Amino acid sequence: MPFYKAISINESTTAYFWKISEDVTDLFRAVSLKDVTLFRYEGMKSESHQKGFLAVRMLLQHLGYTDYDLSYDEQGKPHLNDGKHISISHSHEFSCICISDSLMGIDLEKCKDKILRIAPRFLEMKHLENLSDTEKIQKATVIWGVKESIFKIKNEVGISFPEHIFENEFDVAAGNCSAELHFNNQIEKFTIQFYNIEEYIFVCAFPK
Incomplete structure (x- = not known):
């Protein structure tokens, strides 16, 4: 399973990493996407971007969330419907999400x-x-x-x-x-x- 690791940053903040080894078809079949997410996915021209996007949803599912628990505001900032803070990043063969009780931002390069x-x-x-x-x-x-x-x-x-x-x-x-x-x-x-x-x-x- 390509769930790679979790890093506990502090008592209320954990980052989760997915190392992408699947092809894009396998990732797509493994996740459930709401219509607005599917529309966004279908507009992506880069397969690498598609994989990173889908691997984020794999991480959500790994943690007991689904794409239906995730939304974006008008500025494109992600939010979870349980009120926890989330930040998202992906780069090449890794995707990452960080979930916290506190406001934070992440980047993976x-x-x-x-x-x-x-x-x-x-x-x-x-x-x-x-x-x-x-x-x-x-x-x-x-x-x-x-x-x-x-x-x-x-x-x-x-x-x-x-x-x-x-x-x-x-x-x-x-x-x-x-x-x-x-x-x-x-x-x-x-x-x-x-x-x-x-x-x-x-x-x-x-x-x-």
């Missing part, structure tokens, strides 16, 4: 060389000084995940990764850091935890 080419667009390059190439890729991937996770929490039009979300200096080996969102004349602080999942980085952000 595969570590790839190309992130160093785009790093100047979203982070302060001083964060990557005096690191090996492998360490730079890992740290840049964490920083992207930090910004993506915070954006998922706030979900407001106009938020810019380089202009509004600032990560404080951190050591990748620590597995945690902090960040701030400077937006609409407010400063909001976040605590971050991150983990290695094979060659992926998983990030979870919480508002302070």
Whole structure:
């Protein structure tokens, strides 16, 4: 069974991972989708995206939920009908959901060389000084995940990764850091935890 693992982030927050080994037909047959979800699925042109989307539903079913328990608001943010908070991410061969009693946001990213080419667009390059190439890729991937996770929490039009979300200096080996969102004349602080999942980085952000 491709349920991969669960990570307990704190006493009320757990992340669940599905490693996708099934083909898209097997995944489709294994899940029950409501009409609006089916319409969204049928509009996806990428099979990889379809698999990630269906694997999220597999995780829900693994936990006793179904697609009928999941809805999205006008901004595209997911919600569970039992009132618990949920955040969703998928990347290549993994899908992930995080369920919590507290507001949070997650991101899952595969570590790839190309992130160093785009790093100047979203982070302060001083964060990557005096690191090996492998360490730079890992740290840049964490920083992207930090910004993506915070954006998922706030979900407001106009938020810019380089202009509004600032990560404080951190050591990748620590597995945690902090960040701030400077937006609409407010400063909001976040605590971050991150983990290695094979060659992926998983990030979870919480508002302070």
